[in-house]
Amino acid sequence: MPLFNLRDLRIALARNQRLIGIDPGSKIIGLALSDVTLMLASPYSAIPRGKLLAVSAEIARIAAKEGVGGLVVGLPLSMDGTHGPAAQAATDWTLALSKATNLPAALWDERLSSAAVNRMLISEADMTRGKRAQVVDRAAAAYMLQGALDATR
Numbered sequence: 001m002p003l004f005n006l007r008d009l010r011i012a013l014a015r016n017q018r019l020i021g022i023d024p025g026s027k028i029i030g031l032a033l034s035d036v037t038l039m040l041a042s043p044y045s046a047i048p049r050g051k052l053l054a055v056s057a058e059i060a061r062i063a064a065k066e067g068v069g070g071l072v073v074g075l076p077l078s079m080d081g082t083h084g085p086a087a088q089a090a091t092d093w094t095l096a097l098s099k100a101t102n103l104p105a106a107l108w109d110e111r112l113s114s115a116a117v118n119r120m121l122i123s124e125a126d127m128t129r130g131k132r133a134q135v136v137d138r139a140a141a142a143y144m145l146q147g148a149l150d151a152t153r
Contacts, residue, residue, distance in 0.1 A: 001098045003091070006106040006152045009070045010038060017069030020062065021145025022097075023110060023137060024074060024090060025049060030137030031059070032145045033066055039153075041145035043138035052093070056100035063103060071103050074110030074144045108148040110140070 004012065013019070016036040023030035031044040044066075047058050062068065073094040076086040083091075091107065098105035 001095075001102070001104060003095065003098070004070070004104050004106045006072065006108060006148055009072075009104055009106045010152055012104060013038075013069040016067065018067055019070050019072050019145065019149075020044070020059065020066070020068045021108075021141045021148070022059070022071060022073045023141035023144055024093060025137055028137045029055065030139070030141035031062065032138060032142035033068070034145060034149060036067070038149055041142045041149055043135065043142040046137040052096055052100060056097055059097065060101040060103070063101060068103065071098060071101070071105040072108050072145055072148050073097070073105055074141070075107040077109050106148075108144055110144045 009019075018036055019034040019038065021030075021032035021034070021041055023032075027049055028046050029049050030046050032041050033044045034041050044062070047055065049055070059071070071094070073090065075090055078084045078087070094105050094107060
């Protein structure tokens with residue numbers, strides 16, 4: 001399944017279908033869900049990064065349960081906006097995930113999403129490092145997905 005640009009992915013969704021935001025970390029994959037109006041992203045869960053078969057099965061299960069019609073996966077561009085090795089790996093992983101889940105996917109710039117969420121959790125929520133570790137991945141996915149939703153309204 002080819003990658004969509006996000007505007008086309010939104011248009012292709014059936015009425016009341018959600019998007020799932022995915023922040024694919026090296027150890028943990030953060031997940032977020034949009035609401036059915038595609039206005040608000042909320043943290044959902046985090047799953048261990050493992051073999052594609054297990055990850056795609058869990059994401060497909062969540063998608064079926066929550067009425068998800070598409071994937072928005074974080075794209076780790078270089079600070080200057082170029083596609084480096086990490087962005088290419090994320091693109092390849094997204095293509096494979098889209099095929100395995102049979103869900104259309106789009107990529108969205110995730111530069112500094114985890115750093116921004118960590119700063120917010122420290123300054124506004126005054127969370128300890130241990131508590132932040134439990135929520136940062138899904139919060140970063142929500143931060144990335146909210147940016148994508150806001151930019152394509």
